[in-house]
Amino acid sequence: MAKKKGRTGRGVDGRPGRRYELTDDGYERIEDLLPRQRRGGKWADHRTVLNGMFWVLNSGAHWRDMPDRYGKWETVYGRYRRWTREGLFDRILERLHVSLDDDGRIDWSVFDVDGSSIRAHRVAAGASKKTGPTSRATTPWDDPAAALARSFIL
Numbered sequence: 596m597a598k599k600k601g602r603t604g605r606g607v608d609g610r611p612g613r614r615y616e617l618t619d620d621g622y623e624r625i626e627d628l629l630p631r632q633r634r635g636g637k638w639a640d641h642r643t644v645l646n647g648m649f650w651v652l653n654s655g656a657h658w659r660d661m662p663d664r665y666g667k668w669e670t671v672y673g674r675y676r677r678w679t680r681e682g683l684f685d686r687i688l689e690r691l692h693v694s695l696d697d698d699g700r701i702d703w704s705v706f707d708v709d710g711s712s713i714r715a716h717r718v719a720a721g722a723s724k725k726t727g728p729t730s731r732a733t734t735p736w737d738d739p740a741a742a743l744a745r746s747f748i749l
Contacts (some may be wrong), residue, residue: 613646614653615646615649615650615653615654616646616649616650617642617645617646617649622642622645624690624691624694625687625690625691626641628683628686628687628690629641629683630683639666639667639670639674643664643665643666644665644666644670644671644674646665647661647662647665647666647668647671648671648674648675650662650665651671658671658672
């Protein structure tokens with residue numbers, strides 16, 4: 596019986612994935628959104644660079660402390676900045692949300708994204724107890740999908 600290709604949970608070259616690195620399935624889902632190599636110099640591998648970005652962002656380390664296996668930190672950081680400016684990560688996130696929603700893997704009744712910030716009253720920070728303007732009231736979103744879309748606008 597032939598093996599069915601599916602989610603392997605494996606990383607590069609079928610080896611067990613390292614922490615914070617893309618699996619084969621995860622990379623296949625977003626690969627066509629990544630820029631294509633044109634004429635000129637040879638780019639560093641997108642998957643390796645993405646894994647470097649994920650390592651830094653998840654570990655909380657400085658870019659300069661990124662392990663050498665991901666390449667030069669300047670390359671990874673530069674590509675991160677460029678792709679953020681160009682909206683690539685927004686497109687990737689949108690694709691993943693649509694894919695998960697189509698598969699029925701997002702339960703909108705428990706999905707809650709809230710970007711609001713509620714200030715504590717000035718008195719809580721030690722200010723005088725004089726009355727002043729209050730913060731505006733927060734209102735819940737009617738449509739969960741609209742709330743999700745608004746939460747990812749930078």
